[in-house]
Amino acid sequence: MASTAACESIEDSLKLSGKKSFAGIPEATFVEDVDAYMKDREGVESILRQLDEQHGKYKFMELNLLARKKKLKSQIPDIQKSLDMIQVLEAKKKTNEQIETHFLLSDLLYSRAIIEPTDKVCLWLGANVMLEYTLEDAKALLEKNHETARKNLSQVHHDLDFLRDQMTTTEVNMARLYNWDVKRRQALNAK
Amino acid sequence: MAAVSVSKDSLESDSDIHITLEDQQKINRFARQNAKWEELRDDLKHKKGDLQNLEDASDDLLLVEDESAPIPFVVGEVFVHFNMEEAKEKLEEAKSKVKKDIESIEAECANVKSIMSDLKTQLYAKFGNSINLEAEEE
Numbered sequence: 298m299a300s301t302a303a304c305e306s307i308e309d310s311l312k313l314s315g316k317k318s319f320a321g322i323p324e325a326t327f328v329e330d331v332d333a334y335m336k337d338r339e340g341v342e343s344i345l346r347q348l349d350e351q352h353g354k355y356k357f358m359e360l361n362l363l364a365r366k367k368k369l370k371s372q373i374p375d376i377q378k379s380l381d382m383i384q385v386l387e388a389k390k391k392t393n394e395q396i397e398t399h400f401l402l403s404d405l406l407y408s409r410a411i412i413e414p415t416d417k418v419c420l421w422l423g424a425n426v427m428l429e430y431t432l433e434d435a436k437a438l439l440e441k442n443h444e445t446a447r448k449n450l451s452q453v454h455h456d457l458d459f460l461r462d463q464m465t466t467t468e469v470n471m472a473r474l475y476n477w478d479v480k481r482r483q484a485l486n487a488k
Numbered sequence: 489m490a491a492v493s494v495s496k497d498s499l500e501s502d503s504d505i506h507i508t509l510e511d512q513q514k515i516n517r518f519a520r521q522n523a524k525w526e527e528l529r530d531d532l533k534h535k536k537g538d539l540q541n542l543e544d545a546s547d548d549l550l551l552v553e554d555e556s557a558p559i560p561f562v563v564g565e566v567f568v569h570f571n572m573e574e575a576k577e578k579l580e581e582a583k584s585k586v587k588k589d590i591e592s593i594e595a596e597c598a599n600v601k602s603i604m605s606d607l608k609t610q611l612y613a614k615f616g617n618s619i620n621l622e623a624e625e626e
Contacts, residue, residue: 378564397569
């Protein structure tokens with residue numbers, strides 16, 4: 298009833314997410330039955346150590362992805378600000394007014410400037426390169442960058458979700474293996 | 489971060505330890521929703537701060553007596569001088585945009601919370617004390 302519906306929706310969301318392994322993230326095998334899994338393996342400690350190592354690797358990958366996400370998250374408002382500025386310039390151009398501004402010379406110093414209505418803007422492209430564009434071209438370019446940044450951000454989210462799943466699976470595996478081992482020892486001592 | 493743990497000390501019954509793939513997927517889904525919820529909570533805090541700043545700014549604007557003085561308004565990283573009405577308009581625009589963002593974040597928060605409490609009841613029903621699904625209190 299309710300649980301099967303929930304299960305189906307989970308299956309659906311797994312199918313929608315497409316391929317199972319993302320960006321080189323190894324998939325953690327889920328252990329259905331600990332007994333069967335341990336039947337032909339010896340050395341619980343070594344397996345626990347393996348799982349722990351895997352967990353550490355996942356944590357490291359997570360740090361990477363989180364750093365990428367932070368960078369993208371800060372890029373998007375920057376692009377948005379530039380787009381806003383272009384809008385203001387366009388509006389002023391229509392009314393043919395001058396713009397009086399205070400702009401940053403350094404962190405603590407602003408300078409006054411008067412901007413004539415203009416058609417051209419310069420965009421900083423990075424790598425010490427700045428190009429002049431018309432207002433429309435600049436808007437188109439910035440909007441494209443905005444779209445790309447958004448897409449990359451959602452991709453990173455996707456990868457993070459998948460990574461988190463693998464981490465949780467590994468954690469649960471470790472806990473279950475440990476429990477199983479404790480029970481086994483208890484049973485052995487009881488004999 | 490994600491606060492899902494299966495207790496290492498529970499030795500009561502075998503059914504506790506037997507986790508099916510379906511359960512694992514539910515636990516994973518819960519962890520995802522939890523992480524998403526924390527992120528949404530942070531975003532909401534920032535947006536509310538922004539809204540507060542905008543409200544303060546528009547209050548301050550009302551105190552300005554000289555109607556003709558240009559108001560430097562932040563666009564990107566520079567200040568653009570606008571006259572009183574344009575500045576008021578821009579403030580209103582910015583405020584309504586932030587309010588809309590806040591609304592959509594709150595709606596998503598509610599959605600995520602309901603999914604989480606749903607999964608919680610299911611998982612607690614099956615595992616009882618052997619699983620801990622509470623959020624870490626900061």
